[in-house]
Amino acid sequence: VTIDERLAELGIVLPATTAPVANYVSTRRSGNLLYVSGHVSRRAGAVVSGRVGDDIDTKTAYELARLAALDILGTVHAALGSLDDVTLIKITGFVNSAPGFTEQPAVINGASDLFVQLLGAERGAHARSAIGVAQLPLGAAVEVEAILEVGSGTATNR
Amino acid sequence: VTIDERLAELGIVLPATTAPVANYVSTRRSGNLLYVSGHVSRRAGAVVSGRVGDDIDTKTAYELARLAALDILGTVHAALGSLDDVTLIKITGFVNSAPGFTEQPAVINGASDLFVQLLGAERGAHARSAIGVAQLPLGAAVEVEAILEVGSGTATNR
Amino acid sequence: VTIDERLAELGIVLPATTAPVANYVSTRRSGNLLYVSGHVSRRAGAVVSGRVGDDIDTKTAYELARLAALDILGTVHAALGSLDDVTLIKITGFVNSAPGFTEQPAVINGASDLFVQLLGAERGAHARSAIGVAQLPLGAAVEVEAILEVGSGTATNR
Numbered sequence: 001v002t003i004d005e006r007l008a009e010l011g012i013v014l015p016a017t018t019a020p021v022a023n024y025v026s027t028r029r030s031g032n033l034l035y036v037s038g039h040v041s042r043r044a045g046a047v048v049s050g051r052v053g054d055d056i057d058t059k060t061a062y063e064l065a066r067l068a069a070l071d072i073l074g075t076v077h078a079a080l081g082s083l084d085d086v087t088l089i090k091i092t093g094f095v096n097s098a099p100g101f102t103e104q105p106a107v108i109n110g111a112s113d114l115f116v117q118l119l120g121a122e123r124g125a126h127a128r129s130a131i132g133v134a135q136l137p138l139g140a141a142v143e144v145e146a147i148l149e150v151g152s153g154t155a156t157n158r
Numbered sequence: 159v160t161i162d163e164r165l166a167e168l169g170i171v172l173p174a175t176t177a178p179v180a181n182y183v184s185t186r187r188s189g190n191l192l193y194v195s196g197h198v199s200r201r202a203g204a205v206v207s208g209r210v211g212d213d214i215d216t217k218t219a220y221e222l223a224r225l226a227a228l229d230i231l232g233t234v235h236a237a238l239g240s241l242d243d244v245t246l247i248k249i250t251g252f253v254n255s256a257p258g259f260t261e262q263p264a265v266i267n268g269a270s271d272l273f274v275q276l277l278g279a280e281r282g283a284h285a286r287s288a289i290g291v292a293q294l295p296l297g298a299a300v301e302v303e304a305i306l307e308v309g310s311g312t313a314t315n316r
Numbered sequence: 317v318t319i320d321e322r323l324a325e326l327g328i329v330l331p332a333t334t335a336p337v338a339n340y341v342s343t344r345r346s347g348n349l350l351y352v353s354g355h356v357s358r359r360a361g362a363v364v365s366g367r368v369g370d371d372i373d374t375k376t377a378y379e380l381a382r383l384a385a386l387d388i389l390g391t392v393h394a395a396l397g398s399l400d401d402v403t404l405i406k407i408t409g410f411v412n413s414a415p416g417f418t419e420q421p422a423v424i425n426g427a428s429d430l431f432v433q434l435l436g437a438e439r440g441a442h443a444r445s446a447i448g449v450a451q452l453p454l455g456a457a458v459e460v461e462a463i464l465e466v467g468s469g470t471a472t473n474r
Contacts (some may be wrong), residue, residue, distance in 0.1 A: 002378070004193055004310075007385060020444075021241050022421060022425050022428055023428040023429050023431070023432040023440075023441065024407075024442050024444040025424065025440070025441050025442065025473045026406075026429045026443070026470075026473075026474055027443060027473060027474055028405050028441060028442055028443040028471060029347060029471060029472050029473070029474060030348065030403075030405045030463075030465045030471045031347070031348065031470070032188065032189065032272070033188060033191075033349075035405055035406040035443040035463070036443060036472075037443040037444050037445060038444065038445030038446065038447070040346060049418075067237075079473070079474040080474060087188075088186075089186050089188045089193055090186060090193040091182075092303075092445075094445075094447055097268075097293040098290050098293075099292065100293075101293055102207075102294070102295060102296050102297040103295075104287060104293070104294070104295045105180060105295045105296075108182050111183065112180055112181035112182045113181050115181070118307065121283040124181075124185055125182070125183050125186060126182050126183065127182065127183060127184070127185060127186040127194060127195040128178075128195050128196065129195060129196030129250075129252075129301065129303045130196065131196070131252055131291055131294065131301070132252040132291055132292050132293030132294055132295075133291055133292055133447055133448055133449055133450070134291070134292040134413050134415065134448050134449055134450040135413040135414075135415065135416075135417055135418060135420070135448030136418070136420070136447065137418060137419075137420045137446050137448075137449055138418050138421075139172040139418040139420045143442075143445065143447070145408075145445045147193070151186045154188070154189070155186060155187060155188045156186075156187050156189060157184075157185060157186055157187070157237070158185045158237035158238060159337065161395060189347070190346065190347065190392055191346060191349075196342065198427075214367055230361050239419055243347075246328045246344075247346045247351055248339075248344060248345050248351040250461075255450050255451040256451075257451065258451075259451055260365075260451060260452070260453060260454050260455040261453075262451070262452070262453045263338065263453045263454075266403065267338050267339065270338060270339040270441075271339050273339070274339040282339075283341050284341065284344055284380070285338070285340065285341060285342070285343060285344040285351040285352060285353040285461075286336075286339040286340040286353050286461065287353060287354030287410075287461045288453050288460065289354070289410055289450055289452065290450050290451030290452055290453075291450055292449070307346045312346070312347070313341060313344060313345060313346045314344075314345050315341045315342075315344055315345070315395070316345060316350075316395035316396060
């Protein structure tokens with residue numbers, strides 16, 4: 001089963017992605033490592049802004065992290081033409097957090113769950129940090145960045 | 159002298175580590191690089207929460223960063239079975255910071271000092287960023303993530 | 317044209333850099349990847365502190381991000397003796413942000429623009445994340461860290 005077939009089975013359409021309008025790029029590769037720029041929470045291309053724990057609740061933020069992960073996969077698919085050769089290595093999830101909000105892991109689970117659902121337990125496994133930040137670009141509620149391995153898939157958990 | 163012997167000399171027992179209860183893993187390796195997930199400040203397994211510069215002072219936070227680093231080494235030891243083949247490359251230290259608190263480097267020194275003490279000046283040397291954040295998972299005072307090199311130890315400082 | 321020649325043409329003198337006064341190093345290399353520690357905003361060596369969106373405006377912060385990028389290149393030049401063999405891979409830009417400030421990308425453009433101006437469109441291209449944080453070391457307005465590739469320059473954007 002290819003990832004494209006799995007996406008079709010799940011009824012998921014990868015979002016169209018747009019190149020940054022600044023002097024950086026969406027993906028940059030050194031050797032087998034593909035660095036993916038921070039992707040902020042969007043719905044249908046529009047940034048979803050707000051402070052989690054204040055005007056956005058944990059369940060909604062989980063969904064926004066899932067959408068950011070989907071955007072990352074859309075970006076990688078556009079760059080490589082397929083998701084069949086990628087293995088996830090590391091993600092960092094930044095949550096625009098109200099002062100007392102401490103459920104960043106529950107939010108970033110939205111990204112982790114999506115990655116494992118689509119790439120599978122082996123290729124989707126990843127190290128992770130979840131962080132609560134004061135603010136994000138355009139007031140976004142969530143931002144996720146990723147490092148993937150392209151190619152032979154020699155990544156392991158140890 | 160093995161790292162286990164050095165730990166014994168210093169009277170340090172690496173903490174037991176637990177696997178994340180979510181869709182991510184503690185360590186993920188691509189080639190020689192081992193990415194270690196963010197580890198929050200804990201004592202005897204329990205998260206130590208608080209805002210540094212407010213209810214936690216710099217000296218206590220230094221100690222918490224040291225404990226997070228020790229947890230990281232416990233995780234890596236559990237994954238690889240030994241610390242004799244690892245070289246530190248980079249750490250990022252996130253400090254749950256009161257608005258006016260600017261001593262993040264002094265806090266993260268607790269991690270840096272521990273790594274160099276245990277791994278030695280050559281294998282323990284590392285690049286670093288220290289950041290003050292609005293909030294951390296479970297309200298933790300400190301979170302540290304790391305990238306290590308496994309194997310031949312060809313890392314250098316230039 | 318070497319990077320040193322381009323610097324001379326542009327009338328840019330790379331700042332002198334100083335080694336960290338703690339147990340970490342400015343640059344750490346594993347294989348072809350060179351990790352550069354977080355560099356805070358400085359003018360003539362002195363940290364420029366302040367909160368962007370409050371006592372520092374976006375335009376000034378853009379300039380501070382540019383200076384941090386220049387400091388990074390000064391550090392890399394000092395480590396390697398030249399900038400002719402480096403290719404940029406990834407930067408993370410942390411902006412000390414007032415609660416309502418959401419123009420982190422416009423600030424970090426100061427670093428991205430400098431890197432592309434000096435290294436060129438191919439070697440200067442990079443993935444990026446821009447984050448708004450509660451506080452930075454010494455109260456700095458901006459902090460930038462980087463990952464570069466040293467050597468054959470096989471980095472690509474996909």
